[in-house]
Amino acid sequence: MARPLIADIDLDALRHNYRLAGDLAPNSRAVAVLKADGYGHGAVACARALLDLAPAFAVACIEEAVTLREAGIRTPIVLLEGIFEASELHQVEALGLWMAVHSDWQVDALLDYRPRLPIPVWVKVDSGMHRLGFAPERLEAVWQRLKAAPGKACDLHLMSHFATADLDDRGYFTQQMARLGVLADRLGAPLCLANSPATLARPEAHGAWNRPGVMLYGSDPLETATPQSARLAPVMTLRSQIIAVRELGAGECVGYGGRFRTSRSTRIGVVACGYGDGYDRHAVDGTPVLVEGMRAGLAGKVSMDMMTVDITDIPEAGIGSDVVLWGRATNGEVLSVDEVARYCDTISYTLLTGVLPRVPRRYHHGQG
Template identity: 70%
Template structure:
């Protein structure tokens, strides 16, 4: 019998979440973000599941895009960070990719290259994230330069990224929107602004395109949930089983460092899952785990291949009992809070040794 840990990927839920993103911004096209192997879910399988729905996809690198092309994905694919070296441009041209550009050296390289056909290009504005992008006072000149290069560039769009679209306080978001709107009106530019939180919560940011990411995989990115974010469905359920049950007396400790100490006679269950699989080693005692659908607390430090839970209040649990680490019935967002992190790190951190099992592919 193989190790019982699997990541159960519900492609039907993925499609439902994409549909929600599309319905939330009915006058926009939704660019489905598949970077980081579709946030750990499997980029090829997720792209195929969305192939009849999404007009385009987005990834972080040329390698990610080429892997999708090799798998038969024909939709446009946007390189969200553009190219990292001018030597990538022939492959970008050959695979008919779209590029974001955020720096003068990229603009220079793009305009020095002679593609077989003009490359769809989105110019990134630094509207306040201060990570990538052209400063507002320099943006018009760069836009006009790209706009004039009709043999190299086509379908020019303005894009940017929000620093606080997930936050309850709208002050900084509105400051960014003011910057964006000033340039959009001046240039009459088509825009792509809305990430997952802006798609869910800020209709004024929807524009010509949205680019939903983590929401497609069922994680709520908002600091304060709304009706739309509460309707998201988990796509990944990380499942395992109990592989051992131990009886401990009051005062006995569990795991490395003896961090957890039994305050009463206790039953401890050992789950086949650990940080060697991508479960966060920083999970606190009390982090929720489902055993046969009942919540039990993590008890002790996570090990490389195992973690331990307190089964004292679930006497029927035994070896072979089903375990959910996150997913159906237990939000990955809640687990992430106990690990002092965010759902993105848990989902993208799931390691290759965990088998992905896909279901509802027949709905495609």
């Protein structure tokens, strides 16, 4: 019998979340972001599930684009970080990719290249994230340089990224939007600005294109949930089973370092999942799991291949019981990956992208 740990991927939930992104921004087109292997869900399977919905996909680098093309995906693909060296432009052209441009050397490489067909370019401006992009005062010169180069680029778009669109405090987001509004008016540029939080909660940022990412996978990126974000459906359910049960008296230690000590007669369930599978070792005692659809808590440090949970208050739980580490239980109960992430002092992105290849992905169509 195979080890019971598996990542169930509900492709209908993925489609539901993509449709939600579209419903929230009916005058925009949505690029489905598939970087980091579809945020750990499997980029190829997710792309295939969205083929009839998404007019474009986005990845971080050319290697990720090659994976999609080799799988037969012909939908336009945007390279969100552009090229990393000039020689990649041959692949950009051959694969029919779109590319972001954020640095002078990329502009120089593009203008020195002689493509047979124009390469669509999304020019990135640093409106306040201070990561990638041209300074606002330099953007117009770069834009005009690309625009004036015949045959080199087409469908120029203005692109930026928000630092705080997920926060309740709108102050810095408003500053970024003001800078971008001035540039858009001056250039007459179509915009691609909205990430997942801005797609969900900042309609003023909706442009010609939006870039929903983690929201497609059912994670709520907002500091405070909204009625819109509450409509997101979990796509990944990380599930396993109890493989052993220990009956302990009060005062017994559990796991490495004896961090958890029983305060009463306690039943401990041993679950086949650990940090060697990508579950976060920083999870504290009490981090929730669902056992047979009922909430239980982590009891002791996460090991490489196992974890221990307190099942004292779930008397029907035993060897073979279903355990959901995050996602949807068979009784319909949902444990949000965002809640689990808070107990690990991290964010859902790290949990989802951290599920390692030894955990099989099982794709299915659920109730999304």
